[in-house]
Amino acid sequence: MSAEVKEREPLFSAKNMKLIKNPINLSNPITVQVLGICSALAVTAKLMPAIVLSISVLVVMAVSNVLISLLRNGIPPRIRIIVQLVVIASMVILVDQVLKAFVYDVSKQLSVFVGLIITNCIIMGRLEAFAMSNKPWPAFLDGIGNALGYGIILIIVAFFRELLGSGTVLDMQVIPEGFYEFGYKNNGLMILPPMALITVGVIIWVQRYYTRDLIEKN
C-alpha cells in the first residue's frame, strides 16, 4: 500500500511558482494575451482607482478560480459558462457590497468599474482554460498570478497617465509648480482613453525588447 502513496508535491514547487511568475511576464494577460484591455483603458486615468481595481480583481479571480476548481468534476459541460458567470458575478457583487460598507470613499471613486469586473475576459478566460481542469491549489496560484500580471500593467499605465496627464501621483502634486511658470503644461491627451492604448503599446514594446522569447520567429 505504502508504495502506492504518491509523493506529495511541495506547495511552492517550481511548477507551481511558474503559475505565478509566467503571467507576470511571459504570458501576461494584457501585454501578451491582450485580454482585459477595456478596463485597462477605463480606470487608468488615476492611480488610486487602478490600484483598488487590481486588488478587487485579485480577490475575485483567486476565489472564483478556487471555487470553479472545487466544482470542476460536477459542472455539466453544457452549462459550464453559465456556472462560471454565476460564480464570478456573485463574487463581484460581494466585493462591491463590502467596499460600499467599509471603504465608502474608494467605492465611490470606482463606482461602475467594480461591477465591470464581471465583464473582464481574463477571469472567464482563466476559469475556462485553467480552473476547469486543475486542482484548487494550482488554480489559486494561477488566479493570483494572472491578477498580478494584470494589476502590474494597470498600475504602470495609471502611473504614467496620472503623472503626465494631471501632474500628480495618488492625487499629490509631483510636478513642481515652477515648471508650469516656464510653460510646462499637463498633457490632456494622456487622460483620454487612446493614450492608455498607446501606453500599453509602449509597455509591450519595452517588454519584447527585454524578453526575446516573446518575439515570433518569422
Next chain:
Amino acid sequence: MYTNGYIFRYAAIMVIIAAALLSTAAMLLKPFQERNIAIDKMGGILVSANIQDVDATNAMKLFNEYVSEEIVIDQDGKVVDSYTDGKKEDGKAFKLDMKKELYKKSQGEPYELPLYVIEKDNKKLYVIPFRGVGLWGPIWGNMALNDDLNTVVGVTFAHKGETPGLGAEIVADFFTKQFIGKQIFNDKNEFKSIQVVKGGADKLPPNERIHGVDAITGGTITCNGVNDMIYDILDSYLPYLQKNR
C-alpha cells in the same frame, strides 16, 4: 454523462445558493452602507458651507452642531415642516428622497423639497441639495447660499460614475471653488442661475460673468448636466427664494 435532469437540478441549486448568499450579505451590510451614505450626505452639506476638516468620523457630530434648522418647502415655496431640535439625521428634510420628489415634479404632481439652515459665525447659510444627470449616471451636490439667498458661499458635487479624470473632475476643488461669490439673481432681481460655460465664463458678456463658471475640458456632457441640474433645482426653489429675499 450528464442527464438533462442533472443539469436542471444543478442549475436550480446553484442559483438558490447564490441568491441566498447575496441577499444575506446585502442584508447584513445594509446598515453600514446606509450609515455611510447618510454621513456622505452630511459631509457634502457641511463642505458646501465651507466648514473645514469634515471627514467620515466627525461629519455626524459637526452636522448636528452646525445645522440649526431643517426646512421642508412645497412647490409654492411654503414652509411645510421646520425641524430644529433633536438629532438632525431624524428630521423630515434629511429623510426626504430628492429623486422621488423631482420625479413627482416632472409628473406635475405636488412635491416637497429639503432646505438646510447652517449657522456659522452668527450668520445663516442656506444649503440647497442638488440632483441631476451627468453622462453615465446621476450626479448630485449641494449649494450653500448666503443669507441674501443670492450669493454662493460654496458648492460640492458628487457623481455615480462619471469618467475619471474628465467628467469626474466636477468634484475637484478647482471646479467647485469657481462658484464661490457667484450670484444667482441679477441686479434687476431676475433669476439667472449659474451657467457652466464651455470655453470659459469669459465668453459671457461682462455683466453676465458673475453668473458663470468655466466648464471642464473633455467633460462637456457632465458639465452640461451640472449646468442643467443647477438651473432646474434652483428653479424649483425659486418661489421660496423670491419670497424670502
